Amino acid sequence: MTALTLKDAVIRYDRLTAVDGVSLELRRGETLGLVGESGCGKSSIARAIVGLQPLADGTLTIEGETLQEVSSQRKQALQRKIQLLFQDPAASLSPRMTVRSLLAEPLKIRGTYTPERWARILELAVSIGLGEQLLSRCPHQLSGGQARRVALVRALAAEPSIIVADEPTAGLDISVQGDLLNLLRALRDRLGLSYLLISHNLNVVGRVTDRVAVMYLGQIVESGPTAALFRAPAHPYTQALLSANLTLDASRRGERIVLSGELPSPSNPPSGCRFHKRCPFAQPKCSIDVPALQAGPGERSVACHFPLSTASVVTPQAIAG
Amino acid sequence: MTALVDLSRRPGGTFALFAVALLCLVAIAAPLIAPYGPNAIAPANRLMDPSLQHWLGTDHLGRDILSRLIFGARVALGISLSVIAISLTAGVILGIASALSPRAVDLAIVGIFDVVTSFPSIILALALVAVFGPGLGNVVLLVSIVFIPHFGRVARAQTIAIRNSPFIEAEKVLGAQSWRVILHHVTPNIIGPIFVLACMDIPVVITIEAGLSFLGLGVRPPLASWGNLLNDGYTYLDQSPWLATFSGLSLILATLGFALLGEALRDTIDPKLRRTL
Amino acid sequence: MTAALLTIENLNVSYRGRGHSAHILDGVDLEIGHGQSVGLVGESGSGKSTVAFALLGLLADNAEVSADHAAFDGRTQDFAKRETASLRGTDIAMIFQDPMTALNPMFSIGTQLVDIQRRRFPKESRKALWARAQAVLADVGVQDAAARMHRYPHEFSGGMRQRVVIAMALLVEPKLLIADEPTTALDATIEAQVVEVLHRLRQRTSASMLVVSHSMGLIAELCDSVVVMYAGTVVESGKVADVLHRPRHPYTRALLACEIDPFAAFDPSQDLATIPGTVPDPSRRPQGCIFAGRCPARHDRCSEKPPQQQAGDGRTYACWLEAA
Numbered sequence: 001m002t003a004l005t006l007k008d009a010v011i012r013y014d015r016l017t018a019v020d021g022v023s024l025e026l027r028r029g030e031t032l033g034l035v036g037e038s039g040c041g042k043s044s045i046a047r048a049i050v051g052l053q054p055l056a057d058g059t060l061t062i063e064g065e066t067l068q069e070v071s072s073q074r075k076q077a078l079q080r081k082i083q084l085l086f087q088d089p090a091a092s093l094s095p096r097m098t099v100r101s102l103l104a105e106p107l108k109i110r111g112t113y114t115p116e117r118w119a120r121i122l123e124l125a126v127s128i129g130l131g132e133q134l135l136s137r138c139p140h141q142l143s144g145g146q147a148r149r150v151a152l153v154r155a156l157a158a159e160p161s162i163i164v165a166d167e168p169t170a171g172l173d174i175s176v177q178g179d180l181l182n183l184l185r186a187l188r189d190r191l192g193l194s195y196l197l198i199s200h201n202l203n204v205v206g207r208v209t210d211r212v213a214v215m216y217l218g219q220i221v222e223s224g225p226t227a228a229l230f231r232a233p234a235h236p237y238t239q240a241l242l243s244a245n246l247t248l249d250a251s252r253r254g255e256r257i258v259l260s261g262e263l264p265s266p267s268n269p270p271s272g273c274r275f276h277k278r279c280p281f282a283q284p285k286c287s288i289d290v291p292a293l294q295a296g297p298g299e300r301s302v303a304c305h306f307p308l309s310t311a312s313v314v315t316p317q318a319i320a321g
Numbered sequence: 322m323t324a325l326v327d328l329s330r331r332p333g334g335t336f337a338l339f340a341v342a343l344l345c346l347v348a349i350a351a352p353l354i355a356p357y358g359p360n361a362i363a364p365a366n367r368l369m370d371p372s373l374q375h376w377l378g379t380d381h382l383g384r385d386i387l388s389r390l391i392f393g394a395r396v397a398l399g400i401s402l403s404v405i406a407i408s409l410t411a412g413v414i415l416g417i418a419s420a421l422s423p424r425a426v427d428l429a430i431v432g433i434f435d436v437v438t439s440f441p442s443i444i445l446a447l448a449l450v451a452v453f454g455p456g457l458g459n460v461v462l463l464v465s466i467v468f469i470p471h472f473g474r475v476a477r478a479q480t481i482a483i484r485n486s487p488f489i490e491a492e493k494v495l496g497a498q499s500w501r502v503i504l505h506h507v508t509p510n511i512i513g514p515i516f517v518l519a520c521m522d523i524p525v526v527i528t529i530e531a532g533l534s535f536l537g538l539g540v541r542p543p544l545a546s547w548g549n550l551l552n553d554g555y556t557y558l559d560q561s562p563w564l565a566t567f568s569g570l571s572l573i574l575a576t577l578g579f580a581l582l583g584e585a586l587r588d589t590i591d592p593k594l595r596r597t598l
Numbered sequence: 599m600t601a602a603l604l605t606i607e608n609l610n611v612s613y614r615g616r617g618h619s620a621h622i623l624d625g626v627d628l629e630i631g632h633g634q635s636v637g638l639v640g641e642s643g644s645g646k647s648t649v650a651f652a653l654l655g656l657l658a659d660n661a662e663v664s665a666d667h668a669a670f671d672g673r674t675q676d677f678a679k680r681e682t683a684s685l686r687g688t689d690i691a692m693i694f695q696d697p698m699t700a701l702n703p704m705f706s707i708g709t710q711l712v713d714i715q716r717r718r719f720p721k722e723s724r725k726a727l728w729a730r731a732q733a734v735l736a737d738v739g740v741q742d743a744a745a746r747m748h749r750y751p752h753e754f755s756g757g758m759r760q761r762v763v764i765a766m767a768l769l770v771e772p773k774l775l776i777a778d779e780p781t782t783a784l785d786a787t788i789e790a791q792v793v794e795v796l797h798r799l800r801q802r803t804s805a806s807m808l809v810v811s812h813s814m815g816l817i818a819e820l821c822d823s824v825v826v827m828y829a830g831t832v833v834e835s836g837k838v839a840d841v842l843h844r845p846r847h848p849y850t851r852a853l854l855a856c857e858i859d860p861f862a863a864f865d866p867s868q869d870l871a872t873i874p875g876t877v878p879d880p881s882r883r884p885q886g887c888i889f890a891g892r893c894p895a896r897h898d899r900c901s902e903k904p905p906q907q908q909a910g911d912g913r914t915y916a917c918w919l920e921a922a
Binding site: 050051052076079080082083084086087088091092093094095096097105106109110151154158 | 486487488490491492493494495496497498501505506509510
């Protein structure tokens with residue numbers, strides 16, 4: 001069962017095409033990772049999915065209903081099933097409101113405020129470690145961790161079925177990042193949520209997502225089940241990205257591939273395969289023909305004329321763990 | 322209460338609070354504390370020097386200057402607060418609307434602001450009053466128009482600064498209607514600097530009103546306005562300096578008080594300045 | 599053993615505010631050998647950046663700095679008198695996290711790269727300094743360096759700017775290069791490039807390096823030895839391989855357990871490791887072991903300050919536990 005489908009999405013800002021024909025499918029109850037470097041369009045996709053950015057082309061389907069085909073009223077109702085966790089949770093809280101009114105906001109907006117519903121929200125807040133004594137505080141009186149939890153409870157108070165998390169662990173110390181990720185997973189299982197996790201942190205994505213899509217310059221270059229994709233990337237960009245990840249034990253990730261050149265500007269993408277200028281395996285064909293995202297075995301897709309072999313794994317240690 | 326204490330710690334804060342409080346008190350309690358009626362004429366006592374009967378002397382009609390100044394505070398404060406209230410409300414509405422509207426509407430509103438502000442405020446007020454005629458009501462309305470762009474500009478700039486901030490976007494994602502976002506999330510977060518501006522504009526309005534009255538285009542005599550008093554004092558300056566001196570001093574006290582209060586308020590609100598204390 | 603380039607014993611930094619004081623660094627020892635690369639790792643609030651700033655004399659005016667003994671290149675330094683400030687830009691150079699703040703947007707890269715050398719080489723001609731700058735810029739991997747010298751900072755990408763800043767640091771031929779989170783602001787593939795530049799640089803120059811970072815991966819990549827800090831104290835130090843693979847202090851162990859290895863096989867239903875609790879408030883530091891409040895191996899003696907234990911190979915750790 002699909003929670004959300006994005007089909008051939010195009011997102012433009014004036015003349016700049018930030019996202020160019022991206023299709024994504026988020027299954028119910030799963031965590032889908034979206035990774036890529038700055039300017040690859042992953043945040044634009046998040047904004048489009050939650051309704052902050054219009055799609056220039058393509059469709060968004062939420063629980064079987066396509067937004068582009070329903071009435072604006074229905075569209076609004078569907079849109080509310082998706083909530084966004086902002087990269088900077090403290091900044092996403094209205095600065096002059098108390099925690100109490102912030103948490104009640106989703107109910108007030110829909111006019112569905114009842115004491116029972118409010119009690120349920122409070123219960124949720126307390127269950128994830130927000131004491132009632134915090135209710136009368138303003139956002140600037142909260143610690144970073146508390147603000148994060150308030151933003152999370154507020155998003156959940158809107159009773160979403162899909163959560164889009166934009167860099168949820170950005171700026172978090174490693175000793176507390178696990179806390180948040182554990183909590184997110186527990187909530188997903190308890191409330192039957194589906195997550196779209198947007199991050200540049202490959203360690204986190206590799207550990208908590210079920211499937212992953214890799215973006216480069218506004219397009220998806222590779223997608224598939226996370227574990228398989230991390231072990232044997234098919235796209236040279238994915239391979240380079242994974243090998244660039246700094247891990248404690250360099251022997252685990254195999255030889256580092258250092259890409260030459262810089263990230264091209266999305267306003268003027270290279271011809272053919274957008275990655276060809278930095279690709280260590282580029283052939284003449286790559287600068288002319290645009291590779292399509294093609295499905296392969298094991299639910300994997302790759303957009304490359306000469307994909308790497310996924311049959312063998314990069315290093316034997318990788319599986320042995 | 323802590324806000325007041327904080328205010329009084331600013332440079333000039335104590336003086337500002339004192340001056341403004343005194344002015345308000347005097348304006349409210351005018352009939353109780355004025356020793357004479359503001360318009361009580363006593364031709365026998367005209368142009369007297371300060372004495373025990375008339376602490377600040379009398380004018381050319383023998384009216385008690387202190388009493389007229391006290392009632393003048395009422396007029397000054399009444400007019401300036403009404404003007405600020407009207408222009409602030411209209412300015413904030415127009416400013417927010419402009420910032421959140423499509424480009425064409427925004428440009429139109431800003432264009433109107435530009436036209437209004439391109440004239441010096443006193444000249445524009447003069448011209449408007451000359452066209453529509455003097456009198457209390459007209460003065461309040463017309464001077465308000467002059468001040469709308471002040472507030473409109475700041476409201477627009479502040480709204481633009483926060484309109485794409487995450488907390489506004491978070492409300493949109495939650496499905497909040499536009500009016501709710503504007504009323505609950507935009508306005509409370511832009512209003513601080515606007516109140517500061519209002520405080521700093523009050524003395525300007527007082528002087529404009531005084532200026533208009535001085536030129537005979539403001540409040541009609543015999544109503545005691547500081548501008549009228551200054552005008553009378555100016556006419557008889559060679560015979561008695563007291564009226565001009567004391568009405569001028571009241572004006573200075575009021576303008577200085579509000580201006581310093583505005584500055585102190587700004588320092589208190591601005592968190593960047595707060596930390597340096 | 600030859601004398602180290604930099605030795606600091608018992609470095610203390612505290613801030614005095616209105617009515618309260620905050621102890622930011624408490625008895626930090628640091629030693630950097632000639633040509634050695636030392637990593638300073640810790641989470642936010644660990645004081646790792648304060649150590650770097652203290653070395654450069656860049657702390658705020660209300661900071662009180664003291665050390666039992668401090669020597670740089672054989673000369674004793676007095677922190678209280680901020681004598682180290684004179685080493686800045688000559689013997690010690692710094693690479694900042696955000697390259698844009700380290701570059702002046704009003705001047706071309708070439709001008710800035712020349713100016714930075716003036717203090718070090720006051721007698722050289724501008725032409726010679728320009729040529730030097732261009733050579734070093736090419737060296738750190740900026741292509742077409744001759745033309746790029748005339749460009750302004752905003753015309754460079756983040757990765758290129760960081761290379762310029764590295765070139766800037768190298769041009770003064772420092773004895774010690776301090777890199778404060780040098781790759782944190784960069785994208786993964788660009789980070790890999792900059793790490794590569796720093797790698798090459800280490801092999802070519804004799805300068806010592808102090809890498810300040812929260813990233814164990816970066817430290818593992820760039821350093822010989824590592825100093826692990828927690829809440830203003832050094833909890834463990836030693837060779838990178840020893841500390842990262844056989845940690846002795848419970849904090850180091852807990853921190854390393856939080857690191858995720860995405861290539862390892864794992865059970866997805868298992869919780870990720872965390873360190874419960876929070877870092878103690880620097881204005882109310884506990885009497886005993888600083889980590890006791892969050893330590894899984896806490897026992898009665900932890901209410902006293904733990905001793906610095908030596909464990910061979912230059913490894914020290916501050917914990918009551920006798921052995922790992």
